[in-house]
Amino acid sequence: MILITGATGYIGRHLVARMVAQGERPRILVRDAKRAAEILPADKVELVQGDTLDPKALKGAVKGVDTIVHAAFITADHKESAGNHYEDTNVRGTGNLIRAAKEAGVKRIVEISGLGTKQDKPGSYMQGRYLAEQMLKDSGLDWTIIQPSVLFGKDAPFIKGLTDLIRTAPVVPLIGGGKTMFQPIYVEDVVTVIMKVLEDPARTNGKIYTIGGPEYYSFRQVIDVLLDTMHASRIKAPAPTALVGIGAAVMEAVLPKPPLTKAAMTLFSFDNTTDKRGVERDFGFVPVSFREYMQKHGV
Ligand SMILES: NC(=O)c1ccc[n+]([C@@H]2O[C@H](COP(=O)([O-])OP(=O)(O)OC[C@H]3O[C@@H](n4cnc5c(N)ncnc54)[C@H](OP(=O)(O)O)[C@@H]3O)[C@@H](O)[C@H]2O)c1
Structure with missing residues (x-):
């Protein structure tokens, strides 16, 4: 069983569509089930309502899951608003997800990060993205990070x-x-990379792919x-x-x-x-x- 967080997002929507087209039925974590049903094929996925900021909801979401594709982030192109704070979702939300995953025996998390993620001033957007990667690397879980x-x-x-x-x-x-x-x-190429990473854990675990x-x-x-x-x-x-x-x-x-x-x-x-040839090579x-x-x- 695969759980996708951020399934209503730009990459998440395309990933869900690809998986469904291949006959898979992923579990997806969404904050607003009604909105998700409007933009995703709700009858072809297992929809779980929840927020990464709510550890209780995560407990149910990760039950029986082998692998998580984690794409639930507040990205830099969004202004912070009520319930949408960079630090909260990107750092605390990722921490909650990792904890829930470990407790439930999830094997692996594939994190969709961004190119150029690096350590920065405490509290900054970039530092939050850096910590989200760092927590996963230190988690003891199998991990792969994709930085498009x-x-x-x-x-x-x-x-x-x-x-x-x-x-x-x-x-x-x-x-x-x-x-x-x-x-x-191209977003579909990013999805292809994610699918290939999911298919080949032995080769891709413990690696960061900049694409x-x-x-x-x-x-x-x-x-x-x-x-x-x-x-x-x-x-x-x-x-x-x-x-x-x-x-x-x-x-x-x-x-x-x-x-x-x-x-x-x-x-x-x-x-x-x-x-330039990284995707072709890898x-x-x-x-x-x-x-x-x-x-x-x-x-
Ligand atoms: N798009 C790009 O050009 C691009 C380029 C490079 C890297 N990336 C990276 O790829 C990843 C995904 O990006 P994206 O463009 O798909 O993002 P996006 O379209 O902004 O979607 C973000 C997703 O995260 C969900 N989310 C936010 N906070 C949450 C929370 N607390 N709990 C649960 N879900 C939450 C959102 O749900 P709601 O629908 O409820 O808001 C949405 O589904 C990010 O790490 C981003 O930095 C994106």
């Missing part, structure tokens, strides 16, 4: 944020001068691909990261769903890239090209 670069695919959050910005803003800010590098990876698409793009080039795809032209203005950070803080203070958050700015503090397939996907499918 930014994702593309229909309604992918990173790309949607940028296309919304292009649609609404006359000037597109090139954060940090547009030089930060990304290696966008990205077959090409690198600077932020400026990502914007150019999107402008091309949208047949749009916009003025692109280099904007210092510190200045955009202040803008993000202001947007966070006044908007319920800001296009940019302070935590998301951490994405621009390092190059989000890894070995998982035996060449991931889809961002530019080709966009040309074929549009935004």
Whole structure:
């Protein structure tokens, strides 16, 4: 039995769809069963209502489970809100899940983390992500950590944020001068990697896989691909990261769903890239090209 946390999320939804298409019936932990039934094939999964912040609910969710795919995180593109705090969900929630898993005899947790996760200032978003990985590594359970670069695919959050910005803003800010590098990876390719990791614990246990698409793009080039795809032209203005950070803080203070958050700015503090051939080497397939996907499918 496999339990998926974060099943209503972007990666989780695609993972559930793939498993169901292959005839599997995963158990999924969801916070809102009614909403989950609207976006997931509820009759083809075992739906358990619960929150990783509620150890009691986790007890039932992990019963009889061999492996957990843990994707329940508050990601940097979301502003913190009531019940959605980075530290709470990412650190305390992960800790609760690991404890419940150990008590129930779960063998393995596959954590869906992010590229570039590293130690940072206490209490920061990045430090929470680092601790979520560290707790799993120290848990005594079998583990695999997957760290994808930014994702593309229909309604992918990173790309949607940028296309919304292009649609609404006359000037597109090139954060940090547009030089930060990304290696966008297709959501279905991430799901394929997760499936291969699940199928081969002997080879993948105790490993961190940093994964990205077959090409690198600077932020400026990502914007150019999107402008091309949208047949749009916009003025692109280099904007210092510190200045955009202040803008993000202001947007966070006044908007319920800001296009940019302070935590998301951490994405621009390092190059989000890894070995271009890593997925092919480790998982035996060449991931889809961002530019080709966009040309074929549009935004
Ligand atoms: N999307 C990307 O571009 C991308 C790129 C690289 C890495 N990743 C990583 O992949 C992982 C999954 O990302 P995603 O994009 O799928 O995230 P997402 O779309 O924001 O989904 C997050 C999921 O976590 C659930 N969740 C949040 N707090 C919870 C809690 N306390 N208890 C139980 N469930 C909770 C959410 O449930 P609700 O529906 O109830 O809110 C939702 O199902 C994250 O670690 C992320 O950093 C994502």
